[in-house]
Amino acid sequence: MSRIDAGPEAVSAEAEDWTADDDWTDEALALLRALRAPHRRNRFKQIAFALYCTVLILVIWGGIPSFGLFLQASMGADYTGHGPELLAALPSGVAAVGLATVLLAVRDGLWRGPVVPPRATTDWLLAHPVRPRPVLRPWFWLSCGLAAFPGLLIAVGGMVALGLTVRVGLPAALGWCLAGAVCLPLLGVCAGLLVQRSRAAARWVRRLTPYATVVILLLAVQSALAVAGHPVHWLERVELWSGPWGWAGIAALAPTPAAVPGGAVAAVLLVVPTAVCLVLADRSVAAVSLPLLRERARTAAGVLAALRTVELRAARLAVAGAQGGGRQVRLRLPVPRRSWLVLYWRDTLSLLRAPARLGRAVLLTVPALLCAVLAHGTRGPVSWGVTAVALVFGYLAVAQLLEPARIETDDVRRASWSPYPFAGLMLRHAVVPTVLGLVLAAAGSVVVLASGGGAAAWVAPLAVPALVAAGLVNACRGAARRDLLYRSQGAGGSTGPLMFAAWYAAGPAVAVTVLAVPFSAALRSGSASALGRAAAVGAALAVVLLQWALMRAGKLPAQARPGTVGRA
Structure with a gap:
């Protein structure tokens, strides 16, 4: 049997017996270069066009503004x-x-x-x-x-x-x-x-x-x-x-x-x-071993395919699986005696057994608090922008705690054990992240107060319910709406990517946009009235977002298809 007919494993087992007479490297590469010449020319054209677009973007958005700044500096700026x-x-x-x-x-x-x-x-x-x-x-x-x-x-x-x-x-x-x-x-x-x-x-x-x-x-x-x-x-x-x-x-x-x-x-x-x-x-x-190269090539191809189909969560899961999935801690919690506590027990246990998620939540809380402190000393649009950045970091922190909800929506058949309707089940998945988020935010507020901060430090816990609700909206968004990418085609360009981005990040986008101004005012003044307004806006927004998440969650069982991969 020839080596070409043999399987890859059989061939690799014979590799130790190869001699200089068996080496066809130069000939094989020369043949492949000749066979791939048309493909290589097309590929070169694609790469040249990509480089042209990249250079054009860099010149327009980087080179010309920089030249203008130097020109202004030469004129006295x-x-x-x-x-x-x-x-x-x-x-x-x-x-x-x-x-x-x-x-x-x-x-x-x-x-x-x-x-x-x-x-x-x-x-x-x-x-x-x-x-x-x-x-x-x-x-x-x-x-x-x-x-x-x-x-x-x-x-x-x-x-x-x-x-x-x-x-x-x-x-x-x-x-x-x-x-x-x-x-x-x-x-x-x-x-x-x-x-x-x-x-x-x-x-x-x-x-x-x-x-x-x-x-x-x-x-x-x-x-x-x-x-x-x-x-x-x-x-x-x-x-x-x-x-x-x-x-x-x-x-x-x-x-x-x-x-x-x-x-x-x-x-x-x-x-x-x-x-x-x-x-x-x-x-x-x-x-580098051949089996490892095969494994990495398959993983890279899977991640690239997920990115091309805009399945970002599938890409993240593929990367996490290839990296080892994070360290799992063998931890036991007493089983609750009341049945309605089982869901919260499962959510808590799943987060405690994956300490990397808790660690990321803690780490992301730190820049959120730092941005909030910076917003305290700024005014106007700058304060709004810094507050929005703080809210984004806060959302990313609580999103780490919503993994049990995302796992549930990866395949709605997993929820068959639950006596609750799927929408009610997803609402209950928000309880543990809210409690843990409030603990993290309160701890950060205590640290800020101990460092000499004022009452504005208590703004942090006020944003947690709305941010958790925004994460639940994202967790329940369903299958990727790739049809949005191809809408609104016209002479002036396509708004499809913007529409897809708006759909993909609808929950946090709404939360950050609505909360930025009142929370900025509360951070700047720290007065009881400003904190009360921020709390009212946050609570009302949390209710609205939870209703939105429930509507989305109610549609997921009907939309589910066998083998559907989850959403980010």
Whole structure:
């Protein structure tokens, strides 16, 4: 039986017996290049058009406004008033962004990784007597290029910001910013390859992710406090020299008046290890196992298919499943003696057994409170905008607690155990998230009060019922309305994507829009009357949103189809 007729597993078992005479790598790749020439030309045209559109958008939305700002600066406009704030935010802010970049790259290695060829390559080509390195190298370098492109854009943005606010020479600013903005993503890609190859590295990434997330959040808080006039210089020095995420900040500060000694050393520490890691990663690409490549290719194809059909929850579930689904805690709670408590017992137990969701809820509560504190010291539209951002973070926090409700709507057949109508069941699923959300918000209010905040700190618990109701509206929205994407086609363009986005995020969009103004007024004044108005608006909105969620939930059993995947 030939190797072509044999299955992939049989072929891989014979790989150890291949000799130099069996190596058909060059011939196979040459044949594939010839066969794929028409497809490659069409693909090149598509990529060229995508690059053209990307460059056009960047020029229109970035290049022209930046040129206008520099033109105004040459005519006497002064933007240096924001320079001290920018320099104060850079040390901790760059460290937070850099560490987040590395974390995202290594987390990507848990489910996809930088070396993921198409399924045809993994299922057919690599199962034949070809050397894997020439086949896999292009995909690794493609990942490097895709990772470096956003870094290049960030470097250009940093050049513009430093040139306008600090009056730094543009070539110097671009060169120093490039050191961190390009090297950090490339280091992240190399680290992602290590995680993709090594199970031990993957275990360490899963174990350290919560702690790294907390550190990133603390760095962001420290950056905000530095902008507000409360920097901790010795701690910033420690962070800047703690690793590549800090070296990028040292390099960015090098051409500015706030330069830290050792800028050239930091740039060398970024460039040299990055080059070494890229060389080592390029040589170790072939060490990725074929079964793992098959698994990752299937996962990536499934996620891409879910994204193309706008099934965002299906994509998230696929990624979570490939990453391990999070750590599960074996925890028992006493079984309630009254039957009406069973649902709340199940919801509480499911959240306690998935501590990652509770942790994310706590972490997202922190930026919500910080934005609320910032809104307290602003006025007018700025206060409304900051309050809206705080409400968005608050919604994301309580949405982590609504996973039991979303699981119920993934497949309404799961609710067959319940004696309640489906709409009533979904209403009861809002009780535990509301209680936990009120506990988190009250704890945050106590912390703000202990730090010297006024009565406005009690605004946080007032928003919880409305935000939970908004999350329930989203959980009950049903099958994706992809038909909205193709509506309102005309010469002026299509409003379909906007209509789909409005339908997809209807609950939180309504909640944030309605609550922003009264809650902003309550945060600014902190008076009893303002708090009362905010509470009244929040309670009325919660009732309206709950009624909306009940209407949606009542239609789900009739809309359900076998095998329907859940909604985000």
